[in-house]
Every structure is written in structure tokens, then in C-alpha cells.
Amino acid sequence: MTPLRLMLLALLMLSTLRAYGQQVYPTRDMADDAGFEPIFDGQSLAGWEGDPTYWRVEEGCLVGEITPATLLKQNSFIIWRGGAPEDFELRLEYRISAGGNSGVNYRSAEIEGAKFALRGYQADIDAANKYTGQNYEEKGRTFLALRGDVGRVDADGVSRIIGSVGNIDELATHVKANEFNALHLIVRGNVMIHLVNGHVMSVVVDDDPAHRAFAGLLGVQVHTGPPMKVEFRNLRLKQLPPVKVE
Numbered sequence: 079m080t081p082l083r084l085m086l087l088a089l090l091m092l093s094t095l096r097a098y099g100q101q102v103y104p105t106r107d108m109a110d111d112a113g114f115e116p117i118f119d120g121q122s123l124a125g126w127e128g129d130p131t132y133w134r135v136e137e138g139c140l141v142g143e144i145t146p147a148t149l150l151k152q153n154s155f156i157i158w159r160g161g162a163p164e165d166f167e168l169r170l171e172y173r174i175s176a177g178g179n180s181g182v183n184y185r186s187a188e189i190e191g192a193k194f195a196l197r198g199y200q201a202d203i204d205a206a207n208k209y210t211g212q213n214y215e216e217k218g219r220t221f222l223a224l225r226g227d228v229g230r231v232d233a234d235g236v237s238r239i240i241g242s243v244g245n246i247d248e249l250a251t252h253v254k255a256n257e258f259n260a261l262h263l264i265v266r267g268n269v270m271i272h273l274v275n276g277h278v279m280s281v282v283v284d285d286d287p288a289h290r291a292f293a294g295l296l297g298v299q300v301h302t303g304p305p306m307k308v309e310f311r312n313l314r315l316k317q318l319p320p321v322k323v324e
Contacts, residue, residue: 219286228240
């Protein structure tokens with residue numbers, strides 16, 4: 079090999095090493111909406127089904143309200159009828175009145191014989207911030223991960239805490255009272271991540287094959303209890319290729 083060819087080969091190898099050795103850092107862009115599609119038009123209940131006693135549209139928001147005259151005996155949902163998402167990301171903003179309790183259900187199923195009732199995973203929301211951000215399975219295995227927990231649900235149906243994403247009380251300080259908060263759900267395979275205002279609140283890995291779900295309905299809730307009002311806006315869904323889980 080001639081000296082010139084040796085020099086060219088050395089330069090090529092050096093260039094390749096530099097290319098592969100170059101460090102690339104994550105990009106901070108929590109506002110990136112690429113691939114997200116609106117599932118609420120801000121003007122009507124088109125595509126949604128719920129009890130009109132409790133649900134309406136007001137000032138661009140999907141509003142759920144309980145009054146002293148309409149107290150509930152069971153939780154009531156308004157259900158998105160656009161499909162049964164498998165793997166997805168969901169982004170929305172919510173505001174809840176003092177004393178209110180609500181939630182966003184996903185991969186859920188309707189309960190036979192109970193109008194507008196759902197069973198399934200729920201990103202919990204409450205005005206007192208006792209539960210906001212946790213993963214609660216409505217009408218199922220109940221608490222899967224409290225705020226701050228990384229929970230793994232084993233085949234016996236029991237959730238065991240295997241890690242932490244932060245202190246439960248410190249994470250609560252990132253939730254704004256009487257203001258709109260940003261909720262972001264990342265649901266892929268058997269892993270579910272709940273974020274509020276850009277902070278991870280809980281993570282669940284569901285290794286319980288008898289009870290976990292890989293697809294189902296989306297819905298938002300008004301809860302039994304005192305009069306309350308909850309508002310949702312900018313609901314956007316990004317459906318993802320399903321992850322195969324054994």
C-alpha cells in the first residue's frame with residue numbers, strides 16, 4: 079500500500095472514530111406535540127359519551143360538575159368513543175375545585191349493568207393533592223403505585239414498591255391549586271408513567287398477566303362525594319406502535 083493510500087485510510091479511520099465517539103445529549107422540549115391529535119374539539123361533546131347531568135362544554139373545556147342537587151351514588155365517567163388505544167401518550171390540562179376528586183382512566187372497560195362506569199387504570203386527580211399522580215385501578219386491584227413510587231405488580235396481583243421517583247410530599251408541591259395543570263401519560267407495553275407539570279409522579283410495571291390490560295377505553299371522571307367541578311382542555315392523543323410483552 080502506498081504512503082498516500084495509508085494516509086487516506088488513517089484519515090478515514092480517524093473521521094469514523096470521531097463520528098462514533100461524538101456525544102449527543104437529550105433535547106429538552108416538553109412542548110413537542112409531534113404526532114399528537116386532538117380528541118376533544120373544545121366546542122361540543124362530539125366523540126364523547128356521558129351523562130349530560132354531569133358533563134358539558136364551557137369556555138373550551140370539557141366540564142364535569144356535581145351540584146348539591148345531583149350528588150352521585152357511584153363514580154360517573156364521560157367516555158371517549160374514538161377507539162380503544164393500546165400504546166399511547168396522552169396530554170391534557172386539568173383544573174379541579176376545592177374538595178374535588180377525579181381521574182383519567184385508560185385501557186379500561188365498561189362495567190356491565192352500570193351506566194357510564196369504568197374499570198381499569200386511572201391517573202388520579204384530587205384537589206387536596208393526596209392522590210394526584212398515583213396509579214389506581216378503578217374497580218380492580220386498587221392502589222398500584224402511590225405518588226413517588228415505582229411499583230411492580232406481580233403475578234399474585236400484589237404491587238411491590240421497587241423504587242422511587244421522589245418524595246410524595248415534595249412532588250405535591252409541583253401541582254398548582256386552583257390553576258390548570260399539565261397531565262402527561264406514557265403507556266407502553268406493561269409500563270405506565272404518570273407526569274404532572276413535567277415531573278414524574280409514578281411508574282407501574284404490570285407483570286400480572288391475569289389482570290393487566292393492553293388496550294381499552296379512555297374516560298374522565300366525576301367522583302362521589304361533595305359538590306365539585308373539574309375542567310379538562312387540550313386533550314391530545316398520540317398512538318404508538320404496540321410493544322410486544324411476553
